[in-house]
Amino acid sequence: MxxxxxxxxxxxxxxxxxxxxxxxxxxxxxxxxxxxxxxxxxxxxxxxxxxxxxxxxxxxxxxxxxxxxxxxxxxxxxxxxxxxxxxxxxxxxxxxxxxxxxxxxxxxxxxxxxxxxxxxxxxxxxxxxxxxxxxxxxxxxxxxxxxxxxxxxxxxxxxxxxxxxxxxxxxxxxxxxxxxxxxxxxxxxxxxxxxxxxxxxxxxxxxxxxxxxxxxxxxxxxxxxGAGNCHVYVDADADLDMAEKIVVNAKTQRPAVCNAMETLLVHKDAAEKFLPHLGDTLRRLNVEIRGCRRTQKLIPNIKLATEEDYEEEFLDLILAVKVVDSVDEAIDHIYKYGTKHSEAIITNNYTSSQKFLREVDAAAVYVNASTRFTDGGEFGFGAExxxxxxxxxxxxxxxxxxxxxxxxxxxxxxxxxx
Amino acid sequence: MxxxxxxxxxxxxxxxxxxxxxxxxxxxxxxxxxxxxxxxxxxxxxxxxxxxxxxxxxxxxxxxxxxxxxxxxxxxxxxxxxxxxxxxxxxxxxxxxxxxxxxxxxxxxxxxxxxxxxxxxxxxxxxxxxxxxxxxxxxxxxxxxxxxxxxxxxxxxxxxxxxxxxxxxxxxxxxxxxxxxxxxxxxxxxxxxxxxxxxxxxxxxxxxxxxxxxxxxxxxxxxxxGAGNCHVYVDADADLDMAEKIVVNAKTQRPAVCNAMETLLVHKDAAEKFLPHLGDTLRRLNVEIRGCRRTQKLIPNIKLATEEDYEEEFLDLILAVKVVDSVDEAIDHIYKYGTKHSEAIITNNYTSSQKFLREVDAAAVYVNASTRFTDGGEFGFGAExxxxxxxxxxxxxxxxxxxxxxxxxxxxxxxxxx
The missing domain is CATH 3.40.605.10 (Aldehyde Dehydrogenase; Chain A, domain 1)
Known part of the structure; x- marks a missing residue:
């Protein structure tokens, strides 16, 4: 036959x-x-x-x-x-x-x-x-x-x-x-x-x-x-301890799956406090960081992130990082590079959280939680x-x-x- | 440009x-x-x-x-x-x-x-x-x-x-x-x-x-x-007055639209009583009937329905008619020729009605109503x-x-x- x-x-x-x-x-x-x-x-x-x-x-x-x-x-x-x-x-x-x-x-x-x-x-x-x-x-x-x-x-x-x-x-x-x-x-x-x-x-x-x-x-x-180029955006008003835990989880808990984070966006007002410590933590966890010029100043010895890095679904221990001026710039970045899978904002600011939830066009949009939860089991569907x-x-x-x-x-x- | x-x-x-x-x-x-x-x-x-x-x-x-x-x-x-x-x-x-x-x-x-x-x-x-x-x-x-x-x-x-x-x-x-x-x-x-x-x-x-x-x-x-090759099936236990009204409505009220009936299926036990009178009525309304051999015996001077007639969405005052032996044969006919749009059974039999509702695979399945109701306005959606x-x-x-x-x-x- x-x-x-x-x-x-x-x-x-x-x-x-x-x-x-x-x-x-x-x-x-x-x-x-x-x-x-x-x-x-x-x-x-x-x-x-x-x-x-x-x-x-x-x-x-x-x-x-x-x-x-x-x-x-x-x-x-x-x-x-x-x-x-x-x-x-x-x-x-x-x-x-x-x-x-x-x-x-x-x-x-x-x-x-x-x-x-x-x-x-x-x-x-x-x-x-x-x-x-x-x-x-x-x-x-x-x-x-x-x-x-x-x-x-x-x-x-x-x-x-x-x-x-x-x-x-x-x-x-x-x-x-x-x-x-x-x-x-x-x-x-x-x-x-x-x-x-x-x-x-x-x-x-x-x-x-x-x-x-x-x-x-x-x-x-x-x-x-499936295809997931997911972002976590750390807002100016984020709880930075919480932000680090979520970023580490979203990137490293199981990097080979579609709801893992691929790019981290950080508000410029949070970057100086947040990125150096995060850089150390991620290095200990063997994560390769590729950052924008502003990120490079805060985390030494990392590669410059290219256009391709922002587009890439690494599915591996690699993270692109970009410092942005506002929640609007973060949302624009996600519009441009995202695959409409899972996107998270870490913030304590009501207005930013509502704006992000409303304007980001994705299957799942999170406030203060890891993107790794986009999953039938985690959502309570039994399986997916x-x-x-x-x-x-x-x-x-x-x-x-x-x-x-x-x-x-x-x-x-x-x-x-x- | x-x-x-x-x-x-x-x-x-x-x-x-x-x-x-x-x-x-x-x-x-x-x-x-x-x-x-x-x-x-x-x-x-x-x-x-x-x-x-x-x-x-x-x-x-x-x-x-x-x-x-x-x-x-x-x-x-x-x-x-x-x-x-x-x-x-x-x-x-x-x-x-x-x-x-x-x-x-x-x-x-x-x-x-x-x-x-x-x-x-x-x-x-x-x-x-x-x-x-x-x-x-x-x-x-x-x-x-x-x-x-x-x-x-x-x-x-x-x-x-x-x-x-x-x-x-x-x-x-x-x-x-x-x-x-x-x-x-x-x-x-x-x-x-x-x-x-x-x-x-x-x-x-x-x-x-x-x-x-x-x-x-x-x-x-x-x-x-849109594409609608819709059927009305008149069961053995149908109210034949109601059936005629529904058939006339489904065929002639606006023949050029997708929820109009294109083929009528009639249970053999209802055919003899139902078809001759219906034939007269439809003729007065200028509907051309094309029937199976059994239909031809009950409505004189009509063309034999071909395989193509059963497949055709006429969108015009033409009706294919077939006499069937059972509700199962009607359902099989609809499986074979239907476009999964709107299908109706006319019956007073509980078991037949449930069987038809459950087994016919279509967007809308009716008991004792015209297929012409498959419409956003008629369903109460305001428009469609x-x-x-x-x-x-x-x-x-x-x-x-x-x-x-x-x-x-x-x-x-x-x-x-x-």
């Missing part, structure tokens, strides 16, 4: 399963999810073994630390995948929820009801946990899922898929609810991007390159996730399928609700339009 | 205006919208004169009745455009609405707040009222708008745009809030479809050809609107920018809320992620 037929066949199966899934009972879905979790834990040695192969290949081909971190599985991460399945099983089923109900003057009763999207294609790169997290969220929300992971994680993903798919079907999900494209050639993705007939939405998860290429070439609707940086459909962390659409159910008694 | 520069320049202006518009006060927006309404009424003769030119050209080039209907303006339709502006001004401002608020165990307070999408491109065909309706909804919801109407309505659209844009700017909307592309060459649309940097969403309004071409070629996110037939972002009639997105505003007191 050629690649075209192979991918179309899988998509067709997923689409057929979606019609059954959309009316599957909540208890049945939950039971199957728990059973999937059990099998993940039970077979963790198989997963670790497969992951070892992927890690060896990645090291051989000289992948960087951020990449290796995303690819790595250990017992803790596997347990947390299983717990993710259980957590999703325990969450309320969004399907069938009445979002809104009202009656019209002609007595038509209109209900806006949550229903599944249909079939969701997930195109991802190095993180094998996506195989589990994405499937759990899609299935719980009544959608079938087509998984297409990166070739660097193919052994881990195949092992995980085989385990959870077998468990899913054994426990009552229709065949085709989860499909896995084990072809690593790019052509498989190209075919998926044109299958509007069978796939309702594509969600690419990974680096900027992947996301932009899918968004630009897909005729299937896409939800863009990614963080949308687009404005259509869903913005910010996407949990179960974001994997649904609605339909209007209209109850009449013979009304006709006049 | 070449076409590229011309379109990019307008998009840039709209995008700059959007940043101002997003924080514009509700009262300021309303005042400007009322002033736009006043100017439409005041200058209606100019609009009618321009429309006359378009109508003459359309008749010369042999356009059909449905087309002429969509293009035609008269005093009543102009008044209703002005009333639309006033109605939108009177609607609650969606911007700033708190959609949801909650607190996390770590005391982070999260607010999900409604904000504008940014800049919206409207690509439309023969209906000049779209120029007003779309602008009103975009401006009220804090978005700037780029209008690109069909060449057949260029005189009407230009006249309307000049009137409302002047009124808008005079009354306080920033310059660039409304831009109008008066280039009728297709290239202008091709440029718009690639302007992701300045345009946040494109909404094509018109026939299938336009909509599919924009959806397939645009890198800017698209909301598909189109009817979305896609599943992402918005589904069904799109009013003000559907032209917004959300952002998360997060209030902290120094929280960092552990």
């Amino acid at each position: 050629n690649i075209d037929d192979y991918v179309v066949e899988k998509a067709k199966r997923a689409s057929t399963a979606a019609r059954i899934l959309s009316n599957m009972g909540t208890e049945d879905k939950n039971r199957a999810l728990f059973s999937m979790a059990k099998q993940v834990k039970k077979n963790k040695d198989d997963i670790l073994e497969a992951n070892k192969l992927d890690l060896e290949n990645a090291k051989k081909s000289g992948k960087n630390n951020a990449f290796i971190d995303r690819l790595s599985l250990d017992e803790k991460r596997i347990n947390s995948m299983a717990e993710g399945l259980e957590k999703v099983a325990s969450l309320p089923d969004p399907i069938g929820e009445g979002v809104k109900m009202w009656k019209r003057p002609n007595d038509l009763r209109i209900e806006k009801v949550r229903v599944p999207l249909g079939t969701i294609g997930i195109i991802y790169e190095a993180r094998p946990n996506v195989t589990v997290d994405a499937s759990a969220l899609c299935l719980k929300s009544g959608n079938s899922v087509i998984l297409r992971g990166g070739k660097e994680a193919i052994n881990s993903n195949s092992a995980i898929y085989n385990i959870i798919n077998r468990a899913a079907v054994d426990a009552g999900f229709p065949e085709g609810s989860m499909e896995f494209i084990d072809i690593t050639e790019r052509k498989a993705v190209e075919i998926m991007m044109k299958l509007n007939r069978y796939i309702d939405v594509l969600i690419p998860r990974g680096g900027k390159g992947l996301i932009n290429s899918v968004a630009e070439n897909s005729t299937v609707p896409v939800i863009k996730t 399928i990614g963080i949308s940086t687009q404005k259509l459909h869903a913005r910010g962390p996407m949990g179960l609700n974001e994997l649904t659409t609605t339909k209007y159910m209209v109850y009449g008694k013979g009304q006709i339009r006049k | 070449n076409i590229d520069d011309y379109v990019v320049e307008k998009a840039k202006r709209a995008s700059t205006a959007a940043r101002i518009l997003s924080n514009m006060g509700t009262e300021d927006k309303n005042r400007a919208l009322f002033s736009m309404a006043k100017q439409v009424k005041k200058n209606k003769d100019d609009i009618l004169e321009a429309n006359k030119l378009d109508l003459e050209n359309a008749k010369k080039s042999g356009k059909n009745n449905a087309f002429i209907d969509r293009l035609s303006l008269d005093e009543k339709r102009i008044n209703s455009m002005a009333e639309g502006l006033e109605k939108v001004a009177s609607l609650p401002d969606p911007i700033g609405e708190g959609v949801k608020m909650w607190k996390r165990p770590n005391d982070l307070r999260i607010e999900k707040v409604r904000v504008p999408l940014g800049t919206i491109g409207i690509i439309y065909e023969a209906r000049p009222n779209v120029t007003v309706d779309a602008s009103a909804l975009c401006l009220k919801s804090g978005n700037s708008v780029i209008l690109r109407g069909g060449k057949e309505a260029i005189n009407s659209n230009s006249a309307i745009y000049n009137i409302i844009n002047r009124a808008a700017v005079d009354a306080g909307f920033p310059e660039g809030s409304m831009e109008f592309i008066d280039i009728t060459e297709r290239k202008a649309v091709e440029i718009m479809m690639k302007l992701n940097r300045y345009i946040d969403v494109l909404i094509p309004r018109g026939g299938k050809g336009l909509i599919n071409s924009v959806a397939e070629n645009s890198t800017v996110p698209v909301i598909k609107t 920018i189109g009817i979305s037939t896609q599943k992402l972002h918005a589904r069904g009639p799109m009013g003000l809320n559907e032209l917004t997105t959300t952002k998360y505003m997060v209030y902290g007191k120094g929280q960092i992620r552990k």
Whole structure:
């Protein structure tokens, strides 16, 4: 079978399963999810073994630390995948929820009801946990899922898929609810991007390159996730101890993820007190600082930040720093370089905080907290399928609700339009 | 200036205006919208004169009745455009609405707040009222708008745009809030479809050809609107008087619009009683019927319905009719041929009605009412920018809320992620 037929066949199966899934009972879905979790834990040695192969290949081909971190599985991460399945099983089923109900003057009763999207294609790169997290969220929300992971994680993903798919079907999900494209050639993705007939939405998860290429070439609707060039702005009136703690957290707690800070903006009136001490702290934590000319005067021996540094999502222990004259200049900088992901202001000034919240155009805007909280789990959604940086459909962390659409159910008694 | 520069320049202006518009006060927006309404009424003769030119050209080039209907303006339709502006001004401002608020165990307070999408491109065909309706909804919801109407309505659209844009700017909307592309060459649309940097969403309004071409070629996110191959299914247990009234209404009250019925499905147990009388009624109303073999036996002298007839959105006084064996067969037919717009069942059977509501995958599903109600006005949204037939972002009639997105505003007191 050629690649075209192979991918179309899988998509067709997923689409057929979606019609059954959309009316599957909540208890049945939950039971199957728990059973999937059990099998993940039970077979963790198989997963670790497969992951070892992927890690060896990645090291051989000289992948960087951020990449290796995303690819790595250990017992803790596997347990947390299983717990993710259980957590999703325990969450309320969004399907069938009445979002809104009202009656019209002609007595038509209109209900806006949550229903599944249909079939969701997930195109991802190095993180094998996506195989589990994405499937759990899609299935719980009544959608079938087509998984297409990166070739660097193919052994881990195949092992995980085989385990959870077998468990899913054994426990009552229709065949085709989860499909896995084990072809690593790019052509498989190209075919998926044109299958509007069978796939309702594509969600690419990974680096900027992947996301932009899918968004630009897909005729299937896409939800863009992830790319995060996030800023923390330390205002003139900031509590500088708090500011340092937040900056350190946002930069170093897990630098390889999209909600980590990439550029620090500091008001000129806070810079002199704030930056020298912060510079020492960040150096101890092995963070490379690249600063503007004013920053260079306050933190010695650092590189000059370039235009490219302000644009870059480092995903590593590198930080660009710029001193600004006002909250307006900070907001303008974020407009110019930001990716509309997560932006924070550290301030005790009411007016500045309100201005920042209102005028910064991003999925999540923070006052006095770390950007690292932009996350489905941290927001209380139980799990997430990614963080949308687009404005259509869903913005910010996407949990179960974001994997649904609605339909209007209209109850009449013979009304006709006049 | 070449076409590229011309379109990019307008998009840039709209995008700059959007940043101002997003924080514009509700009262300021309303005042400007009322002033736009006043100017439409005041200058209606100019609009009618321009429309006359378009109508003459359309008749010369042999356009059909449905087309002429969509293009035609008269005093009543102009008044209703002005009333639309006033109605939108009177609607609650969606911007700033708190959609949801909650607190996390770590005391982070999260607010999900409604904000504008940014800049919206409207690509439309023969209906000049779209120029007003779309602008009103975009401006009220804090978005700037780029209008690109069909060449057949260029005189009407230009006249309307000049009137409302002047009124808008005079009354306080920033310059660039409304831009109008008066280039009728297709290239202008091709440029718009690639302007992701300045345009946040494109909404094509018109026939299938336009909509599919924009959806397939645009890198800017698209909301598909309109194409409606709608069905009415008359169940075995239907009240046949009610059924006839609804069928007549759904087919003939305004056949040229997307929520008109195109195919009638009739349960075999109702067909014999229902179809002969309906056939007489529809004939008197000049509806051409194309039926399956079983229909042909009950309504004499009609053409056999082809596969193409079931697929066709006639937008005219033509109706395809099929007799089916069960509600399941009706649902399968709708799955196969429907465009997920509006579907109705006429029945007094509880089980059939629930099955139809649950299993039919469409923006609006009706029991015992005409499909013609799928409309922003009829749903109580005040006005509409189109009817979305896609599943992402918005589904069904799109009013003000559907032209917004959300952002998360997060209030902290120094929280960092552990």
